[in-house]
Amino acid sequence: MAAATENANCSTFSPEEILSEVRCFLRATSCEGKLGNESLTHSALFLLKNLPAARQAVLEHLCNVFDEAVYNHILQLEVDNSNTGETAAGLDLILQDGCGVLLNFIKTNPAGWAPIISSWSLELLGQLSRKYSEQRGVSHDTSLNQFLQMWMTCKPTKLLIEVSTECFAAMVGGNPDICVNTLLEVSVKYSPHFDWVVAHIGSCFPTTIITRVLMCGLKDFRQHSNRGADIEMTENKTPKMASVVGILGHLANKHGQDIRNALMKLFEDSLQTENEAPMTTIPFLLQLANMSPMLLQVLATDLVTSLTPCVLNTLYQRFLCWKKNNQQEYDSLLSLVVHLMMKVDIGAHQVLQFLLDTTTRGEVNNERRTYTIQRFSSEVHNQLLFELQKAVFTLHRDQQNDIPFLTALHSRTLELTTLLLGSQGERVEWLLQLMADIALYSEEDCAPDILSHLLVTATNEMQLKLFVRLQSRLELGYPWILENTIQRILSELQSSPAHRQNKILGNIKVLLKWEQLCTKSTHSRSTLRQCITSHWQEFTPLMAHSDLNLAVTTMKIFNLISIPPTVSTDINLHMCGSLVELFYRILQLQDDRKTLKLVYICRQHVQRLCRHIYAQCMLIRFLIESVMAEENCQLFGGKVGRNNQKDSVSLYESNQKHEQSLTLLRSHSSVFHAGIIGHGLKHTVKQNILNNDQISRNRQCLLELLWMSSQEQSVPINRDSDSTMDIDRSSPKTRQRGLKMSGDLCRMVGGLVVELTTPDVLYNNRFWPEEDSLRVTVERDLFVWKKFEDNPVLWDIMEMYASNCLVMCRASPVLKCLTATLMNHFEASREKSARNSPKHAQAACILVKCLAKSQLLPPPLCYVSELFLLATPYEVYLLLLAVWRYMKENPPTEDPEEVKRRVAEEQHVQLVRSIMHNNIDKMGQLYPRFFSSKETNMK
């Protein structure tokens, strides 16, 4: 500092004195190793002040001194001995003096000295940093902060950086460009060792440095780009760009917002000026972004938002002329833009949104995007997609390639999918392609996510078409995509509310239908059908869903896929149960059209389900059991509520009550038939809530379904996948041939009827007992009768199966009971004609018909039902008795051959004949039918 203070009257030296100092200085410097000499320093500083021509020499000398000081410092650090301490202290003093003089210069004449000193100090800092970083083998991964720490503890460098900072402070106000330019140049030269200096100075003057660095970079860029036409080459041509980026990178941590503002300001300013500024500013900004992800992020987020239609229009106007003249540059600019877009990370979604927006004819603040801008935007978009696709396809080849754009969008796939679903026209194509790229680029679970989301959210066929298109694209990369998608969808199905499930299933159904329609199309993609088929079991619970639509859709899906021929029993059980339940729910619908349609679907399903006898058994059992269930019997005109009362009454208690009050004859009627005493009249059971049309419809449906289920599967099992339409065509044929059932099934059906209608297993053999024993089984017989009365549809069922002797044989206990009840009824009836008890008469008719059809009853006994309506009740009784007797003597057998051989003996026919004789006026015309053949035979 001493030297600095005598600065005041420094210039009063004669030329001789100056000359002698010069010689002194030269002499001292020529002897090596005496840099610390005080007289040398004195003369050096003297020359610095008095001999401008010696300035460079003195500064050079100072450089050497600094160099030595730094060397000493580092040596001390490494060796850690204090031998060098003395000389170091001496050097430090010299350096302080020197810096003092320099600082004084800066203070007295900033405009003149600051540029010189700043460039000197920066250059020296660069040299020192490089030299000693390399010497010390400082590894490249040493962080900037460590560097800063290291150099700031070194006294000489600390002094130097103080001097530089002072220079900056002096120049920032007046002439920032020069100092920033120097900084950039030195930074270019000594990067990366110089970075710490930039960081330090940058953090001292953040705003200035940022704006100025940008300005300098721009100026430099402008100069270079004016010379060379190709923008892509500028990276090599403008080394300053790299250091601009480097410096901004250093400042990004603490002054991110400043950088943001500065960049945006640069852009906005370029718009405001009338000349060709944007033509260089925008490529400059893009180039910056190209070199620094941080800046790219700023551009992607801030710049993109500022590109309103108004701004775009302005830009377009500006670039119009330029484009004409610089086609090549324009092309490379375009490819740069596309390249940058691919690198965009955080603002990727905004960029995409922007692109999509600009292609449409949006209107913001009454500013329309012109058609050309839209065109341009779509051009960019197409190119972007092209590049993305190229990158995606070569990705696995290159390994290290990274596409941040796709990575960023990856997290937004759901949003994009929604966007895709909502868009139209060109946008669909873009988004579709983009989604495909994203999916192919990201890990494997992204693609199923997208597809499943598409499938789940699609609401119309156009959207579903997207699913198919995307799927076929994605299959290029992931052959198993559909499988994974289905798994995703299944889990989605399980966790979704009903309306959503409905939608999903509906979509699946539509897709399956498409696949069915275009089996022969050249479209190569794996089919949903195959996929669902392998997962069909997971859909089974949905058949039993409380939502009818849902269940029906599930069923439709089942009809569209091929259920494998062998299904485990529990699944089968489940399926049958669900189907039956669904069927009855369908029957509850009022709308005939709909019901029939749905029942038709049920039938289709039955067709596919009943491949095996046990499935058939199960299904039929469920169907018939459920017919009698309380909630269903109404559907077929059955009676309900009979059991309710029983539950509320304890027979034991009420009988006890009777004992106390009255001693009445305990007959059946007193307790069971006239109601329970003390409870008033028996409640009239609410009946026939449904109209007859519906009931008959339901019956029809049920019978059809039963028919279908019982039909023996003659078709080969493996015809599953070919067509479901065949079912329809084949069904009439089978019907023509009559119901053909397998033996097991017959036995099951027969047994089932017995099981359902009889109260116990007692007497449940096929043999018909003596007529007298009927008196014993009255109650039991009545029970069966009641069952049939309550569930009239049972008659239909019986009739349907009547043709099968095996069924009838098994059902013989029921037939027996019914006959017995009828016989009892008609024996006791006092009506003039059997016609007057129509219910019984009809029942008798059906009964005989059943026996006749099954050939258990041979002619002419099998025709007796024709006489019932013409005869008196007693005659009917007699006729039934005849039937009984025949049956008693010829018990039902399971052997059809034996049945065929049976004929009615005379003793069985005798009674019939005499009744006919008796009523020859009424029955005469029927007589030949009964006996003509017989007569002729006898003759």
Added chain:
Amino acid sequence: MTQIMKRLQYLEFPECSIQALEYLVLTHSSQPGTVIPGFGGHEEEISIEISQNYILFQNRKGKLSAVQELNLLEMLCHSLQTAPEGSRYTIFKVIFGGKPEECKTLLLTSLVSMALSTSCGAVLDCAALWMQEHDCYSKPVCDLSRTLVEDYCILFSDVNPAFQRLPSVSPLFTCNLITAVTTIYPFRDKKTIPPASLLEYLTEWISDDYCLCSESVRLVRIQAHFSCPFPGLVNWCVLGPLVLQCENSNEISVSENTSIVTLSKLHLSVLQSLQAYRSMELSQELFLMSTMLVVAQTLLGHQKQKHPTDKDLIHSAIDRLGQVIQVALETGSLKVERGRSELRKINKLLPHNRLLSMVSRKYAAEPMDVS
């Protein structure tokens, strides 16, 4: 290869330059008569080669360090100073002559700067001749002058005695420096205002010695073309105050005010120098009337930008122009014969000024009367 070349080949920096310089001084100090005509060319070639290799170090790979350069400068100064007066410029020309290449001019600039500090007249005289040869408006000369101005006027705000007494050391150099400086800083607008200290120095120099500005003209007998500082100085005197006040018309800072005062002093000195020029009887035309016309046009440009209240300023500027024209015409440094139309134009162009119209009437109309 001559012996000296062989010897120099094996020498390191300071010695080789010392020897080279010694050789140069020795060869060129000999009396002109002693060299046999026809052999001189050979000597000349060797000298140039030596200077290129061992003084300018054009062919050397590494440049000299700044300290070494300082050493070289010191040697050069010393050698030229001690060389016989007659051969100084010859030696100088061997080293710095020929095409103005960068390395030459840079070294020369440092050398001149050094000579200035150390009041080494010999070097400065040589440099002055060099400047004259290259024309004071040329780029190398302007660059050199700019460096000097930066070194002595801008970087140090204090008065530099060496610079101050420059006219006494080498008047010719001073004169040429002034010409170059007025070229660098034409004082036409805000950007070309000379540093205040430079203005001070110049004014002091000129007012101390009215013949200073004519120094270069004096050499006209040796060198055919010359450049004199008068046109540039007229620019300064006439336009200077306008420029200084024009840019920030609201208020004038103290330094600018002193500058204006200095300018008027300079104006007086210029007029007196012109008068002194007459007494030197060199009878060379220093100005052209077209130069005056350009000044007038620039003035007019300023007048248009001006606030109307600054009429006085414009008028005093026109007055000054008139004065210069009149004195120049009177002293013969401006020949009316070749510029009558321009004079009339000036008179017509500028707002009415009594002096100017009188001058115009007197000179522009004269030949008409004769005819």
